[in-house]
Amino acid sequence: MKEKNSIHVFAPATSANFICGYDILGLALDEPGDEVILKKVDRPGVTITKITGDNGLLPLDSTKNTVGACVQMILDHLQRNDIGIEIELHKKMPIGSGLGSSAASTIAGLFAINQLLGEPLSRKELLPFALRGEELACGHGHADNVAPSLLGGITLIRSYQPLDVINLPVPSELCCSVIFPHVEVPTRAARQILRTQVELKKAAQQWGNIAGLVSGLFSNDYDLISRSLQDDLIEPARSILIPEFDAMRQITREAGALGFGISGSGPSVVSFTKGLDKAKEITEILKEHLKSKHIGSNGYSSTVNTRGAVVIS
Amino acid sequence: MKEKNSIHVFAPATSANFICGYDILGLALDEPGDEVILKKVDRPGVTITKITGDNGLLPLDSTKNTVGACVQMILDHLQRNDIGIEIELHKKMPIGSGLGSSAASTIAGLFAINQLLGEPLSRKELLPFALRGEELACGHGHADNVAPSLLGGITLIRSYQPLDVINLPVPSELCCSVIFPHVEVPTRAARQILRTQVELKKAAQQWGNIAGLVSGLFSNDYDLISRSLQDDLIEPARSILIPEFDAMRQITREAGALGFGISGSGPSVVSFTKGLDKAKEITEILKEHLKSKHIGSNGYSSTVNTRGAVVIS
Numbered sequence: 286m287k288e289k290n291s292i293h294v295f296a297p298a299t300s301a302n303f304i305c306g307y308d309i310l311g312l313a314l315d316e317p318g319d320e321v322i323l324k325k326v327d328r329p330g331v332t333i334t335k336i337t338g339d340n341g342l343l344p345l346d347s348t349k350n351t352v353g354a355c356v357q358m359i360l361d362h363l364q365r366n367d368i369g370i371e372i373e374l375h376k377k378m379p380i381g382s383g384l385g386s387s388a389a390s391t392i393a394g395l396f397a398i399n400q401l402l403g404e405p406l407s408r409k410e411l412l413p414f415a416l417r418g419e420e421l422a423c424g425h426g427h428a429d430n431v432a433p434s435l436l437g438g439i440t441l442i443r444s445y446q447p448l449d450v451i452n453l454p455v456p457s458e459l460c461c462s463v464i465f466p467h468v469e470v471p472t473r474a475a476r477q478i479l480r481t482q483v484e485l486k487k488a489a490q491q492w493g494n495i496a497g498l499v500s501g502l503f504s505n506d507y508d509l510i511s512r513s514l515q516d517d518l519i520e521p522a523r524s525i526l527i528p529e530f531d532a533m534r535q536i537t538r539e540a541g542a543l544g545f546g547i548s549g550s551g552p553s554v555v556s557f558t559k560g561l562d563k564a565k566e567i568t569e570i571l572k573e574h575l576k577s578k579h580i581g582s583n584g585y586s587s588t589v590n591t592r593g594a595v596v597i598s
Numbered sequence: 599m600k601e602k603n604s605i606h607v608f609a610p611a612t613s614a615n616f617i618c619g620y621d622i623l624g625l626a627l628d629e630p631g632d633e634v635i636l637k638k639v640d641r642p643g644v645t646i647t648k649i650t651g652d653n654g655l656l657p658l659d660s661t662k663n664t665v666g667a668c669v670q671m672i673l674d675h676l677q678r679n680d681i682g683i684e685i686e687l688h689k690k691m692p693i694g695s696g697l698g699s700s701a702a703s704t705i706a707g708l709f710a711i712n713q714l715l716g717e718p719l720s721r722k723e724l725l726p727f728a729l730r731g732e733e734l735a736c737g738h739g740h741a742d743n744v745a746p747s748l749l750g751g752i753t754l755i756r757s758y759q760p761l762d763v764i765n766l767p768v769p770s771e772l773c774c775s776v777i778f779p780h781v782e783v784p785t786r787a788a789r790q791i792l793r794t795q796v797e798l799k800k801a802a803q804q805w806g807n808i809a810g811l812v813s814g815l816f817s818n819d820y821d822l823i824s825r826s827l828q829d830d831l832i833e834p835a836r837s838i839l840i841p842e843f844d845a846m847r848q849i850t851r852e853a854g855a856l857g858f859g860i861s862g863s864g865p866s867v868v869s870f871t872k873g874l875d876k877a878k879e880i881t882e883i884l885k886e887h888l889k890s891k892h893i894g895s896n897g898y899s900s901t902v903n904t905r906g907a908v909v910i911s
Contacts, residue, residue, distance in 0.1 A: 308802045309809060443810035444803070449825060451813055481798055485831075488801040489621045490757070495805045496622060496812045497756035500764055503816035512762060518798075 286403040291324040294400065296393035296594040298378050298585075299385035300463060300555045301429035303439070304514045304546035305494040311385070311429040312439045312455075313590040314463065317378035317583075319386075320597065321352060321393035323401050326369040331357045338376035343390075347372065351387055351422040352394035358414050359398045363405055370398065379583060382465045383475075383549035385430030391418035392434040396594035408435055408593070412448060424473065430549065437593030439502065455589045456505045460564040462542075464533070464571045465553040467581040470526045475550030478522045491518050507543060507559050514544025514557060527552045528580055533571055540567050561588060599716040604637040607713060609706035609907040611691050611898075612698035613776060613868045614742035616752070617827045617859035618807040623766075624698075624742040625752045626903040627776065630691035630896075632699075633910065634665060634706035636714050639682040644670045651689035656703075660685065664700055664735040665707035671727050672711045676718055683711065692896060695778045696788075696862035698743030704731035705747040709907040721748055721906070725761060737786065743862065750906030752815065768902045769818045773877040775855075777846070777884045778866040780894040783839045788863030791835045804831050820856060820872050827857025827870060840865045841893055846884055853880050874901060 297318040303310035326332075331347045347353025352374050360366050372394070380386045395411045395418070412428065415435060420426035432440040432450050443449040497513030500506070524530040524547060533554055537545040541563060542556040556571075558564045568584040575582045610631040616623035639645075644660045660666025665687050673679050685707070693699045708724045708731070728744035745753040745763050756762040810826030813819070837843040837860060846867055850858040854876060855869040869884075871877040881897040888895045 306805065306809065309806045441806070441809050441813065443806045443822075443826060449810070451810065451822065453813060479798060482795040483798050483801055485792060485794055485796050488796055488804070488831075491801070492619065492805045492808045493622045493754070493756045495809050496619065496754050497762070497764065499809045499812040500754065500766060500816070503813070509756075509764065513756060518801075 288403045289401050291322065292397050292401045293320065293322045293597040294393055294397040294594060295320050295597050296389045296396060296434050297590050298389055299430045299433045300461065300553075301385060301549040302519070302547065303498065304544055305491060305498055305516050307516070307519045308427065308429055309442045310439065311433040313433040313437045313593055314384070314461070314585060315587040315590045316585055317384070319377060319389040319393045320375040321390070321397045322373040323356070323397045324371045325401065326371050328369045329366060331360070331370045331372065333372045333374065335373040336376065337374075339380060342380055343374070343376070350374070351391045351418040354421050355391055355394040355414055355418040356398045358417060359395065362414070363402065365402065379465055381469060381471060383470070383547065383551045383553035384463065384465065385434060385549060387422035388415070388419060388430030388434050391415050391422060392431055392594050394418070396435065400596055409450065411435060412450060416448070433593065435593050438591045439589060441499070453499065453502050455591055456502060456507065456510070458507070458559045459510070460558045460561045460586070460588050462556040462558065462564040462567040462571065463548055463553055463585045463587065464568065464575070465583040466528060466575055468528055468552050470550065470552040475523055475526060478526065479519060480522070483518055487518055491516070510557070511543040514546065516546055520546055523547055523551055527554065529575060529578055530554070533574065536570055536574055537567055540570060542567055561586060601716045602714050604635065605710050605714045606633065606635045606910040607706055607710040607907060608633050608910050609702045609709060609747050610903050611702055612743045612746045613774065613866070614698060614862040615832070615860065616811065617857055618804060618811055618829050620829070620832045621740065621742055622755045623752065624746040626746040626750045626906055627697070627774070627898060628900040628903045629898055630697070632690060632702040632706045633688040634703070634710045635686040636669070636710045637684045638714065639684050641682045642679060644673070644683045644685065646685045646687065648686040649689065652693060655693055656687070656689070663687070664704045664731040667734050668704055668707040668727055668731040669711045671730060672708060672715075675727070676715065678715065692778055694782060694784060696783070696860065696864045696866035697776065697778065698747060698862060700735035701728070701732060701743030701747050704728050704735060705744055705907050707731070709748065713909055722763065724748060725763060729761070746906065748906050751902060751904045754812070766812065766815050768904055769815060769820065769823070771820070771872045772823070773871045773874045773899070773901050775869040775871065775877040775880040775884065776861055776866055776898045776900065777881065777888070778896040779841060779888055781841055781865050783863065783865040788836050788839060791839065792832060793835070796831055800831055804829070823870070824856040827859065829859055833859055836860055836864055840867065842888060842891055843867065846887065849883055849887055850880055853883055855880055874899060
């Protein structure tokens with residue numbers, strides 16, 4: 286493909302863990318997501334000229350911002366430091382929400398520079414750079430958000446060493462409702478609350494559910510998916526940090542969700558549904574419930590986004 | 599179906615765990631297996647008249663033998679204590695081998711009595727009785743051997759409460775080589791050697807592999823199956839009890855096996871292969887290797903048996 290002078294891309298938010306798949310499963314949402322605009326300029330070097338939507342939280346220093354750092358990594362890798370790049374980052378999603386905010390920025394940056402340069406690398410070849418971007422942005426190079434944001438759909442990280450990412454099938458009616466309650470749960474705190482040791486017996490229950498979930502995805506069996514969407518290992522600890530968690534679970538169960546749990550490390554929660562109408566219904570009910578408890582929230586209803594990062598123009 | 603006066607059935611040996619699926623996965627072998635012959639007699643009651651192939655290890659008391667106990671459970675359940683049953687059990691497989699010896703007997707008994715009575719229960723309806731039989735025979739009511747022996751193929755125990763058993767697809771060329779080295783590893787000892795707590799990090803690696811294995815089975819991806827056949831949780835502890843384990847692993851790797859590990863709780867080991875010829879080749883090499891170390895063994899080469907228990911006559 287030909288090199289371009291400027292490009293505008295979108296990378297979607299993601300929901301990691303898929304309830305029973307801690308650290309290995311993730312899926313892409315239709316919305317929200319981040320947008321990045323890159324422009325080639327004459328003077329070599331990578332500069333961030335504008336960030337919107339971050340409430341001043343993100344660094345403009347391009348060596349400290351995951352988007353700038355990722356663009357620089359690709360220029361280094363391809364030995365293209367002859368060109369200069371100006372970056373605009375438009376954050377269109379909440380930071381620290383459990384929806385892969387840093388991953389969306391990382392992927393937007395990597396996808397944009399690769400497109401700008403005429404796509405010298407495949408999508409999967411961008412993944413190792415994305416892990417380094419995540420390491421910079423949040424201190425741990427996890428792939429469960431960057432993989433679905435880049436590739437779309439539902440992704441399985443089978444292994445980190447070597448990195449082995451598999452796209453799982455997406456049942457056509459599988460949708461989700463995501464609620465971001467306006468409380469703060471830093472990823473670091475959500476990780477620290479977890480025990481480093483777990484009972485073997487409970488771990489074996491968990492892998493029964495993971496195997497059931499993967500089977501359900503392959504066989505389009507919504508009932509099996511629903512039975513498998515259980516997490517007795519991570520959720521009991523992390524859900525303590527999320528207000529109204531048990532009440533929201535009860536509400537989604539009564540409303541007919543396939544399953545309910547924490548999105549990533551929270552505080553967002555995700556409900557899986559058969560059909561987008563059901564997802565929209567649950568999003569409304571949960572927002573109303575939180576409002577009645579004086580908790581603000583963002584709500585998103587989404588199919589599973591099978592495209593991943595895309596060029597806007 | 600009509601009631602019969604006598605029946606002769608076969609229930610296959612099984613290999614539980616499938617390397618990365620501790621306590622949740624199992625598969626049925628073509629051979630070995632157990633045979634049971636039931637005869638209706640006039641005098642009510644369940645009697646074991648003959649056991650062969652057990653080296654005198656199994657109790658003839660029908661309340662203490664899993665076959666007798668299972669036949670009695672079904673008669674009680676169906677309120678058919680008006681009839682009498684005489685049982686012959688022909689063990690055609692080693693006991694305490696890690697090949698589901700007690701499960702094969704349990705299933706042969708349950709399947710036989712259900713067939714004799716005209717199949718009042720479905721195969722899946724026999725499973726709860728099989729768990730009680732396993733509880734009697736080996737002190738824990740696990741389903742990972744009884745489910746594949748009864749249903750055939752590769753079975754996933756997604757959950758015990760409620761019992762949720764799923765048949766996974768069987769790639770047509772998937773075969774295995776099973777070697778039973780003549781050393782004793784009681785199931786109880788193999789369970790006791792396991793830690794009750796495991797590292798969360800390692801557990802997450804394990805569920806990556808389980809998800810990868812299930813994906814590979816559904817997508818006929820032998821390479822993915824092979825990459826997923828790893829167990830860093832259970833094997834490091836249990837393999838200590840198995841002679842020549844590391845050497846056998848190395849041999850199977852060089853011979854082109856998809857994966858190698860412990861069958862059930864050992865001491866049998868299983869190698870997965872693409873094609874029966876490769877399985878036969880590996881069976882021969884491993885038997886030769888053990889012989890050179892003065893260790894006797896039984897070897898079996900098998901497709902994945904998709905029929906499970908069958909009527910012989």
